[in-house]
Amino acid sequence: METRKLVIVGAGPIGLEAALRATQEGYDVTVLERGSVGAAVRSWGHVKLFTPFSMNSTSAGRLAAHAELDPGDILSGAEFADGYLNPLAECAALKGRVLENHEVQAVSRLTYGKPDRIGSPNRSAARFRILANTPVGQLNFEADILLDCTGFVSLHRHMGAGGIPCPGEHLLADQDYRIPNTAATNRFANRRTLVIGGGYSAATTICALGQLCDPAPNTKIIWVTRGQRVEPMPGVSDDPLSERVRLTNAANTLATSDNNCVDWIPGAFVDRLTRTVEGYVVALLYPDATGEGRVLQLLVDEIVANVGYRPDTRPFEELQIHRCYATEGPIKLAAHLLGETSGDCLQQSSGGAALLKNPEPNFYILGAASYGRDARFLLQTGLKQVSELFDSLETGATV
Template sequence: MNDSLDTTLPIAILGAGPVGLAAAAHVAARGLTPLILEAGALVGANLESYRHVRLFSPWQYNVDRAARGLLEAAGWRMPAPDSLPTAGELVDGYLRPLAALPVLAAQLKLGQRVVAITRAGFDKVKTRGRERAPFVIRVRTEEGERDYLASAVIDATGTWSQPNPLGAHGVPAQGEAALGARIFYGMPDVLGRERARYAGKRVLVVGAGHSAAGTLLALAQLADEVPGTQLVWAIRGQPGAKLFGGGEADGLAARGLLGMRLQALQQSGRLELRQSFRIRSLADNGGVITVYDDAGAAPIEEIAEVIAATGARPDLELTRELRVRHDPWLESTDLLAPLIDPNEHSCGTVRPHGHRELAHPEPGYYAVGAKSYGRAPNFLMATGYEQVRSVVAALAGDLAAADDVQLELPETGVCSTRQAYDDTPAAGCCGGPAPAAAPGCCAADAQASAEGKGGCGCAAAAPAARCGA
């Protein structure tokens, strides 16, 4: 056992998403006590916000080993390892049963929004005796504020609830706040709950990620069903091979097919693409929105609704009173930054890493999961599971296990590009069977489907997946 860990206090785990609950499972498996603090009313609150989205990684990459061990001991059985769950299916079929296990349920506190983390009796400046002081986690609840004490903190609060703005400079565009009621940040349920919001309207999607791609494909299906629905896509860069991903060469077939479908949609003329468009301002012109470019390009006009699929960033304010050290531009730890730099790496090319790369100058505090990547978008859930396994082993004093970081991920170079896939992949293609590397529709089917013709067995496009899935 780690000599500096006060086992009379729990290990606080912030966030009850997939990585947070995996951390809790590892803590429990080590005979330690987790304290799980979740801001939402249910576990997996962020996943709930896009439960309609089918993930591009199969079940085998979405279930943590320690969590699986606890669940199977209680009679749970994992779905087919190679099947693709929706975000909602992952919540209903995995996270909720996991959180309901007695060893975790008794330690789960819902509706507890963490607003600050510090050390008992210490601000950031004071040093002597600091490492022996327990952590204080300040939370806001419906009943008011309260503090929890903990021996260590595993911060799995993620980034999803802190979306990046539309503005080209990393800050909100002029007029963005005033028009907030007509801007959706993230992945709206275009074909379900939000259908009326977008049907028959001219919709602008901003962003070059998986979220943008999936939303565009869902809007294309809506346009097939509701005349007058128009699609405009604005990206800051210029389209190229990376924009539509690896296609048949992608290590995750669902993600590769997403790019093929999106490219076919653009080539069919049903998608207005505005490249190198860096948003300066938005203005209300008689009930519709005009979007202006920072470099003076022709504005995008007559927009009824905007969908900002612009990524997210971590909330660093929580740790203002802790001694943390971040990479200057990614906002990950400085040791992790060169391993995850999206200019060099995709989801599948990030090297395994653990407690040493995730450590901060503040002993006992670790950010894990999507938050550990800061502003880098190339996080995969399986990466977070290995992170927490290593971190918990280190907290338990098992440095041999903590340093033995291993991770198998699909080797792919397209994670920084954005794709989606069919809900039910076709068995073959027009003119012959699908290539072995791409067990879905071929390019001809994708083109036909994008044109509303269906292709040879290709189902209509489903909403896309996020890179973190």
């Protein structure tokens, strides 16, 4: 009897749930995580999730982790990682299987290159070969089945026209693209901050900065969004997620009410920025019918560019993966998602395990990485992917 080797890249919520299920199915499981368990979730640890704990976990996971959290709890990222992800990684089934500080650099097949045996199931005759940077140097790992659970916050997008960098954008640091922890810094109080972006991350930043305006009345926020709308956040009709409703309403009120705190500028994008001793000089461009556009010049102290993320596809580029030209997600799932008309992530139907298949046999992209640039991913979708995938696979024990 031989046990099939299954390697998971990424110890986020979906990688860990997949690992737990894989051990239950009899696979020999290893999880390679480039940072620490839940590293991506911890990077926004001060932010509250808008889905309750019951939607972000499975009953098997809660049992294995001995989680003492209430299913209805609305947790911060740090609370979710401390109270669930870390105990899950340490549970009896996964103990010693989650290797932290193991960053996957590249993946191939042992004896086949990318152009060999195109789309053929025979490629699975050669195991996956996985190169990782580890605390003891570079190591190879091998696998019969490989799951990409690397999420999507590794790479941010840019704030220039259409998502490319604008001139001067290289002046920003990586942290300027994240939701700032305003409780842990005095970067923003009594200063002028430009916030760019029209999603929930930008709304979270606006609400956090808005709370500074009362105790620190010289705090000024300029919020730039691309679309021409009545309110910056469109919201979801009859939204059952109360935390998301609260966030949407609070950000819209700050943007549209008469106050000295937030100025909302819709329909513009950043054309260029420069750094002077007084701060950043930012040129905003409003495209008009002539194509010339109008320019507004701003002077700000800080910039927060919550302009979204994209998956890091580089470690997997030697495999045969058919990706969507728009979202960079795997094509079958992306095509299914493009057919979904609702903008509400809660309304999405699952396409089943068939959509998770790639031309590369035994390679699956799960979790936020599977949605590519499509921001509608929810943890409950990823948990369903895990369950549907393992329902469709043979068990790990082979003769």
